[in-house]
Amino acid sequence: MINMQHVTKRYTEGSVASVDDLSLIVPEGSTVALIGPSGCGKTTTMRMINRLIDPTEGTIIVNGEDVTKVDPVILRRHIGYVIQQVGLFPHMTIAQNIAAVPKLLGWDDAKIRNRTDELLHLVGLDPAEMLKRYPRQLSGGQRQRIGVARALAADPPVLLLDEPFGAIDPIARTRLQDEFRQILQRVRKTVVLVTHDLDEAIRLGDRIALMKSGKIVQYDTPDAILSHPADAFVENFVGIDRAIKRLSLFTVDHAMTADKPRQGAHMVASTSNLRDALALMVAANSDVLAVTDASGAVKGQLTRDAIFSV
Numbered sequence: 588m589i590n591m592q593h594v595t596k597r598y599t600e601g602s603v604a605s606v607d608d609l610s611l612i613v614p615e616g617s618t619v620a621l622i623g624p625s626g627c628g629k630t631t632t633m634r635m636i637n638r639l640i641d642p643t644e645g646t647i648i649v650n651g652e653d654v655t656k657v658d659p660v661i662l663r664r665h666i667g668y669v670i671q672q673v674g675l676f677p678h679m680t681i682a683q684n685i686a687a688v689p690k691l692l693g694w695d696d697a698k699i700r701n702r703t704d705e706l707l708h709l710v711g712l713d714p715a716e717m718l719k720r721y722p723r724q725l726s727g728g729q730r731q732r733i734g735v736a737r738a739l740a741a742d743p744p745v746l747l748l749d750e751p752f753g754a755i756d757p758i759a760r761t762r763l764q765d766e767f768r769q770i771l772q773r774v775r776k777t778v779v780l781v782t783h784d785l786d787e788a789i790r791l792g793d794r795i796a797l798m799k800s801g802k803i804v805q806y807d808t809p810d811a812i813l814s815h816p817a818d819a820f821v822e823n824f825v826g827i828d829r830a831i832k833r834l835s836l837f838t839v840d841h842a843m844t845a846d847k848p849r850q851g852a853h854m855v856a857s858t859s860n861l862r863d864a865l866a867l868m869v870a871a872n873s874d875v876l877a878v879t880d881a882s883g884a885v886k887g888q889l890t891r892d893a894i895f896s897v
């Protein structure tokens with residue numbers, strides 16, 4: 588869906604390349620997290636995809652078309668874009684904000700109204716309460732949700748998200764990430780997500796592209812990045828706790844057995860992730876947990892050894 592080949596960006600002639608001979612393919616319907624230290628070229632890479640920035644060299648194909656050969660204004664109507672800093676249009680109501688692109692595309696009022704309601708439900712907000720408000724009358728988390736709704740409004744096949752949850756406190760951020768992941772399961776999109784937060788990349792990315800000095804040093808699944816860092820830079824970036832972070836990729840279901848746990852064992856839901864299960868074990872000072880199903884009935888056990896051999 589997105590195919591970048593040998594893309595280089597120099598902001599001024601002869602300067603150091605901010606993006607340096609970068610090639611990246613984002614398969615249709617998948618989410619790629621672009622991650623790396625500040626200044627490594629994540630935002631530059633993303634903004635070349637919707638031509639907010641033109642590459643110095645290389646080609647970028649989106650949905651079969653070379654982006655340099657498409658009118659950038661038309662292009663951007665078909666690519667949803669969410670950024671952290673420049674949020675919603677402050678002088679427009681929430682309804683007008685969400686309707687911005689559909690209006691440009693000439694949708695009629697009834698269709699826009701239906702779509703706006705549908706999107707607000709999708710991001711977990713009440714249309715009756717939200718539509719007439721202005722962005723300043725919303726909390727940070729609500730604004731972020733509206734940002735996502737606005738990006739989805741015209742149902743673009745591609746979404747670009749630049750640190751979309753960066754302005755939110757950690758607890759609300761985790762919840763929004765989970766909700767966003769559920770939204771993506773319902774409306775399949777090709778997503779490029781820029782983040783400097785490894786946990787966010789792990790939680791949302793089907794694949795992670797780790798960048799350094801304008802280049803991609805590793806492009807892999809979260810599991811592969813965490814279990815097989817390509818070099819010392821990646822290893823250092825993912826951190827000493829990478830084995831624990833990796834456990835968050837698997838649910839208890841993945842490692843449990845149907846054996847009957849001993850009486851009095853602490854319980855864990857089969858849908859919990861193994862990182863949380865290990866935390867429970869440490870807290871309970873035990874190396875076995877009883878695993879429960881959705882109804883709360885015990886359906887097996889999870890041992891520490893089983894977690895460690897995932």
Ligand SMILES: Nc1ncnc2c1ncn2[C@@H]1O[C@H](COP(=O)(O)OP(=O)(O)O)[C@@H](O)[C@H]1O
Pocket residue numbers: 598599605623624625626627628629630631632
């Ligand atoms: N408009 C610009 N003019 C000149 N240099 C820029 C501009 N925008 C970014 N850069 C430089 O390009 C490099 C990559 O920046 P950026 O893509 O914003 O990184 P990231 O998003 O990973 O923090 C940095 O060295 C930055 O200073």
Ligand SMILES: [Mg+2]
Pocket residue numbers: 629630631781
């Ligand atoms: Mg950036």
